[in-house]
Amino acid sequence: MTYTVDFTTVSTVGLESSPVADALAGLRANEARYFKNKYDHDFAVEPASNAQTTIDWVHRILKEERDIVIASRPLEATAFQVEDIRMAYVFYESGLSINVMYTIDGPTKRAVGFKLSDGMEVPEELASRFKFARQKSKLAGTIRGSYFTIKNEY
Numbered sequence: 001m002t003y004t005v006d007f008t009t010v011s012t013v014g015l016e017s018s019p020v021a022d023a024l025a026g027l028r029a030n031e032a033r034y035f036k037n038k039y040d041h042d043f044a045v046e047p048a049s050n051a052q053t054t055i056d057w058v059h060r061i062l063k064e065e066r067d068i069v070i071a072s073r074p075l076e077a078t079a080f081q082v083e084d085i086r087m088a089y090v091f092y093e094s095g096l097s098i099n100v101m102y103t104i105d106g107p108t109k110r111a112v113g114f115k116l117s118d119g120m121e122v123p124e125e126l127a128s129r130f131k132f133a134r135q136k137s138k139l140a141g142t143i144r145g146s147y148f149t150i151k152n153e154y
Contacts, residue, residue: 003076004044005032010139014047014076020095023117026140027097028076031089033139039082045091051077058090058100061112061154068125072096085109095120102154110150118142 003013007029012021015028032043048055054077062068072094079088081104088100095117103109114126118141122132132144 001050002044002046004042005029007033007036007139014045015091018075018093018095018117020117020119023119023141024091024095024097026137027095027115027117027143028091030137030139030143031097031099035082035087041080041082043078044080045076045078045089048074048077048090051079051090054079054088055090057154058088058098058112061100061150062098064152065112065150066129066148068129070096070098071123071125094123096123100150102150107150111147112150113147114145116144 005028010025010029012025015021015024018024035041035043055074062070070092072092074090075093076091077089084104086102086104090098097115099113101109101111114130116122116132130146132146135143135145137143
């Protein structure tokens with residue numbers, strides 16, 4: 001069942017099994033607010049069991065670009081297009097959020113972003129490869145983030 005994320009009333013719907021469910025819900029709401037304000041897009045997610053195509057696409061990019069395999073279980077995912085940018089998000093039980101930004105008309109903006117929920121440790125598979133910058137969010141507390149640029153076609 002699809003869930004449209006409400007960023008005015010943060011809910012842990014779909015994220016209850018995460019040990020940092022409240023922080024992950026805030027992170028998800030932060031993303032929803034961004035897309036609503038910038039693109040007037042309603043950010044809706046679905047359970048991982050219904051979003052395997054999106055999860056497979058994200059995991060393929062991680063594996064082929066940087067040989068990264070995420071150990072945590074995906075809880076939810078979404079894929080959509082705003083302007084000429086294909087977006088995909090996967091939210092993991094550990095509190096990790098991965099997004100793929102992929103411009104359709106050329107490689108001008110193609111990247112994978114990692115965001116860590118407040119209170120979670122950096123996943124082992126990312127710890128030695130990336131430095132995480134901190135940003136404050138009213139909805140999510142402190143978010144730590146990093147990214148890499150996608151070089152190939154997907």
